[in-house]
Amino acid sequence: MSNRYLKEKGIESLLFASGAVAVIALFLLCIFLFRDGILLFSEYPINSFLTATKWYPTAEPAHFGILPLFLGSVIVTIGAVIFSVPLGIAVAIYISELASPKISNVLKPVTEILAGIPSVVYGFFGLVILVPIIQNTLELPTGQTALTGSIMLGIMALPTIISISEDAISSVPRTLKEGSLALGSTKWQTIYKVTVPASLSGISAAVMLGIGRAIGETMTVMMVTGNSAVIPGFPSGLFAPVRTMTATIALEMGEVPQGSDHFHALFAIGSVLFITTFIINIIANYVKKRYRFNL
Amino acid sequence: MISNKLLKNMTIYFVVLLIIAIAFTGIGCVDKENTEDTDISQTSSITIKGSDTVLPLSQAESEDFMYANPYKSITVIGGGSGVGIAALIDGEVEIAMASREMKGSEIEKAQANGINPVETVIAWDGIAVVVNPENPIKQLTFEQLKGIYNGSISNWADVGGENRVITVITRDSSSGTYEYFKEEILVEDQYRQDALVQPATGAIVQEIAQNKGAIGYIGYAYLDKSITALEIDSGDGFVDATTENIMSGDYPLARPLLYYTNGEPSGLAKEFIDYVLSSTGQDIVSDVGYFPVM
Numbered sequence: 001m002s003n004r005y006l007k008e009k010g011i012e013s014l015l016f017a018s019g020a021v022a023v024i025a026l027f028l029l030c031i032f033l034f035r036d037g038i039l040l041f042s043e044y045p046i047n048s049f050l051t052a053t054k055w056y057p058t059a060e061p062a063h064f065g066i067l068p069l070f071l072g073s074v075i076v077t078i079g080a081v082i083f084s085v086p087l088g089i090a091v092a093i094y095i096s097e098l099a100s101p102k103i104s105n106v107l108k109p110v111t112e113i114l115a116g117i118p119s120v121v122y123g124f125f126g127l128v129i130l131v132p133i134i135q136n137t138l139e140l141p142t143g144q145t146a147l148t149g150s151i152m153l154g155i156m157a158l159p160t161i162i163s164i165s166e167d168a169i170s171s172v173p174r175t176l177k178e179g180s181l182a183l184g185s186t187k188w189q190t191i192y193k194v195t196v197p198a199s200l201s202g203i204s205a206a207v208m209l210g211i212g213r214a215i216g217e218t219m220t221v222m223m224v225t226g227n228s229a230v231i232p233g234f235p236s237g238l239f240a241p242v243r244t245m246t247a248t249i250a251l252e253m254g255e256v257p258q259g260s261d262h263f264h265a266l267f268a269i270g271s272v273l274f275i276t277t278f279i280i281n282i283i284a285n286y287v288k289k290r291y292r293f294n295l
Numbered sequence: 296m297i298s299n300k301l302l303k304n305m306t307i308y309f310v311v312l313l314i315i316a317i318a319f320t321g322i323g324c325v326d327k328e329n330t331e332d333t334d335i336s337q338t339s340s341i342t343i344k345g346s347d348t349v350l351p352l353s354q355a356e357s358e359d360f361m362y363a364n365p366y367k368s369i370t371v372i373g374g375g376s377g378v379g380i381a382a383l384i385d386g387e388v389e390i391a392m393a394s395r396e397m398k399g400s401e402i403e404k405a406q407a408n409g410i411n412p413v414e415t416v417i418a419w420d421g422i423a424v425v426v427n428p429e430n431p432i433k434q435l436t437f438e439q440l441k442g443i444y445n446g447s448i449s450n451w452a453d454v455g456g457e458n459r460v461i462t463v464i465t466r467d468s469s470s471g472t473y474e475y476f477k478e479e480i481l482v483e484d485q486y487r488q489d490a491l492v493q494p495a496t497g498a499i500v501q502e503i504a505q506n507k508g509a510i511g512y513i514g515y516a517y518l519d520k521s522i523t524a525l526e527i528d529s530g531d532g533f534v535d536a537t538t539e540n541i542m543s544g545d546y547p548l549a550r551p552l553l554y555y556t557n558g559e560p561s562g563l564a565k566e567f568i569d570y571v572l573s574s575t576g577q578d579i580v581s582d583v584g585y586f587p588v589m
Contacts, residue, residue, distance in 0.1 A: 058468045059485050068488075127498065132505045141460040141508050144491055227467070227492035241491050251494055254378045254469035257404065258385075 030274070037271035040064070040264035049268060055229040055243075057252060057262045064265040066272060068231045072146070072242035073215055073273075075232045076225060079150025080157055080214040085207055087154070088161030089196075092203075095162070096170040097191055108166070115159035123223030126152040131224060138239065144226030146242040152220050157210035164209060168202020169195060201287050208284035212277050215246075222247040245273050340368035341563050345379020345392035346471045347496065348420060348514045349552045352583045353392055356571050359579060363570075367563055376471030383555055384408050389564045391555040394420065394471030394514075395478075415554045417571050419586040421515040421541035422476060422548040423524040425500075427507045432456040434526035434533045437547070440480050443510060446487030451508065463490040464499050464511035472496075475550055476512050512548075515541065516584030542586050552585065 040049065044064055052065030091111065095104045126148060135143030172195050180190040196203070226241025229248070233240075249266050256263045343353050350373040357369040372388075379391035384405045397405075397412055405412050424440065426432060432454060435443075442448035443461055452458045465486055466473040477486065493499045499511040504521035515536065518524055526533040529547035540546040554560075560568050570576050577587040 054488065056485055058474075127501065131502075135506065142462040142491060142502070142506055144502065222494055223498070227494075228489045229492075230489045241489065243492065251467040251492060252469060254375045254467075256469075257377070257381055257401070 033267060033271050033274055036264055036267035038268075040261060040268045043261050044265070049265075053231055055248070057256075057265060062261060062265075064261070064268075066245070066269060068229045069243055069245045069248050069269065070272065071231055071237075072225075072229070073244040073246070073276075075146050075234060075237050075242060076149045076153060076221060076244055077211055077214045078234075079146055079238055080153035081207065081211060083150055083154030084157045084161055084210060084214075088158050088206070088210065089165055089203060091158070091162050092165035092169055092206075093191060093196070096166050097195065098187075108163075111159050111162045114155070119156065119217060119219040120223075122152050122156055123220040126220060126224035140239055142226060142241060144224055144241050145239050146225055146232060147238045149221045149225035149242070149244075150238065152224055153214040153217055156217060156220065157213045160213050161206045161210040164206035165199070165203045168199040168206065171202070172198045201290050205284045205288040208280055208287065212280045212284065215280070216273070216277055218244075218246040218250050222250055227251060245269050249273075339366060339563060340370070341389040341567065342370045342372065342387070343379075343390040343392055343554075344372040344374060344382045344388045346376040346394040346552070347373045348376075348394040348470075348472060348516075349392035349417075351516065352418060352552065352580060352585055355579050355583050356576055357567070359575070360567055360570050364566075367566075369563075369567060375467075375469035376474070377469050380405075380412075380555065383412065383557065384410055386410065386557070389556065390560075390567070393553045393555060394550065395475045396553065397555065410557045412555045412557065413559055415556070415560065415568055415572075416551040416588055417554050417568070418552045418577075418580040418588060419541065420550055420552050421536055421546055421586070422472060422479075422512050422550065423515050423518050423536045424510065424512050424527060424548070425503055425518070425522040425524050426510050427503055427505075428521070428523045429507050430456065430523070432525070433523070434528065436528040437480060437530065440527070441482070441484065444476075444481055444486060444490070445484040446489070459508045462502075462506055462509040463487060464502060464509055465490045465492055466496070466499070466512075467492050467494055472512065472514060476548075479548060518584075538586065549586075 044062075049064055049066055051067060052063060053067050054063040054065045055068055056063040091107070095107050099107060127144075130148055130151060131143035133143070134140065134145060134148050176194055176198060177190055180194040181187075185193070221244050225244065225247065227243040227247055228241040229243045230240070232238075232242045249269055252262070253266055256266060343357070350371065353371045357371050361367060361369060376391075376393040376395050379388065380393060380397055380401050382388045383391035384401065386408070391412075396414070402412060424435065430451070432451060435454060439448065439454045443454070443463060444465075448454060449461055450458060451461055465476075468474075491502065493502065493511075496513050496517050499513055500517060500519065500522055503509045503511050513522075518536075524536040526535045527547055528534070531545075531547075534540050534546050536546055536548075541549045554568055554571075556564055556568075559565075571580075572588065580587050
């Protein structure tokens with residue numbers, strides 16, 4: 001008996017250790033990220049880091065203003081949301097409410113394949129195909145703009161948004177929909193007055209996770225947004241080159257000497273990025289929980 | 296029954312232990328390798344790391360070298376001059392390739408780490424300033440280039456061209472070409488904030504080939520028919536970016552390509568550098584699109 005007990009306990013603790021790995025990894029990651037990021041502020045005031053408008057890491061004296069990079073990330077993400085949210089929700093509604101099983105059996109796996117394409121492939125496609133199209137149709141000085149990045153990121157965020165909103169929409173109880181139909185409303189009225197509002201929190205969670213996906217994406221934006229560290233106007237900034245926080249880290253980490261201010265500045269950007277995505281995930285979780293409670 | 300179960304349990308524990316043991320053995324090995332790697336000159340394999348400009352040359356040279364010496368192995372990695380120099384300072388590589396000279400701060404850091412960087416010129420490279428073939432501008436002075444790159448000139452009309460916004464393109468700051476161009480053209484100034492930053496030379500060529508208003512700078516080896524190189528005037532008249540002008544030293548944007556070693560090269564590193572500097576090696580330099588050392 002005791003043997004069996006030991007075995008149970010042994011396996012349990014083994015699985016506990018495996019579960020703890022994720023937590024420990026996150027914890028260590030935080031420590032290293034913040035430790036190296038904070039070191040910047042012994043040399044460079046935190047106020048200037050957060051509010052200065054210039055990013056010249058290799059100049060003498062160096063300027064580490066994160067504002068243009070932060071706003072660059074924000075504008076690209078907003079663009080991606082504007083592009084992908086309506087489209088994603090429309091697809092989710094179609095798949096779960098309107099499409100015949102035959103069609104939805106094809107559509108669902110295909111949208112999920114989108115998520116499996118490597119980001120560098122998206123980037124290459126964007127650089128070679130989308131950049132010239134944007135430049136020529138809008139007659140811009142260059143096609144490497146925030147808009148180009150937004151469209152690419154929008155496409156990349158679509159699978160997340162579609163599959164989570166589709167889950168939310170199809171989990172709306174049949175009784176709700178049938179009640180609405182029985183009262184004489186049309187299919188469309190049922191969708192936009194009953195089904196979608198009932199699954200709204202699930203859809204919001206999908207949108208938040210889509211944003212999280214977009215803001216953390218690196219390779220694609222680096223290849224198509226032009227990477228100029230300027231503060232973007234809104235909405236005019238959509239049609240000009242911008243540089244995101246992720247692209248800055250990827251572009252500059254190669255050159256940077258270990259332990260220099262520039263090195264710490266890149267870690268500080270990483271910390272800001274981490275905090276941003278952390279907040280977004282917490283909001284998404286909160287919204288998702290509320291939605292479970294309501295049903 | 297019980298002994299059977301016990302056996303089974305023992306086996307499971309044993310397997311788990313074995314897995315853990317194997318995992319830790321692996322970690323131990325990595326550490327050991329790092330610490331035992333101090334005497335690099337004796338090994339028959341070396342690593343070369345650094346400038347993307349020198350990369351195609353080093354690759355071609357090492358391929359030929361390894362073909363002639365099948366038991367010697369040379370690993371060539373790109374990433375930018377700064378990356379290579381940082382790796383040399385950290386003692387990770389035997390040779391750092393660079394398209395610029397080491398900065399004072401880098402030399403200090405190397406000496407603090409007990410590394411004594413020694414420079415060898417292995418070839419010359421020209422930097423071509425390039426525009427779209429449809430751009431009527433065919434020549435620029437250093438002053439005009441400085442204005443375009445520091446932000447004081449933003450329209451082609453200001454330098455005698457069409458009324459079109461100039462799209463200024465630079466490399467990222469890990470590129471040796473970025474630093475070299477900054478020192479030669481901008482001197483004290485900074486690159487304009489709204490310049491496009493491209494992560495690779497190929498991306499610069501791609502953008503200029505499709506953008507009529509774009510200007511950029513690339514290593515001479517990357518020049519192709521999709522883009523046009525400008526004539527440059529540093530004060531002594533316009534000079535075209537041609538092989539003859541770069542080799543004669545008339546073209547103002549020519550620079551040495553360098554190998555840095557810790558102390559005078561020795562062992563395989565010396566063999567390889569001697570090979571690069573031999574007439575066979577210098578023929579490869581010309582084949583790749585650079586210019587032999589005189």
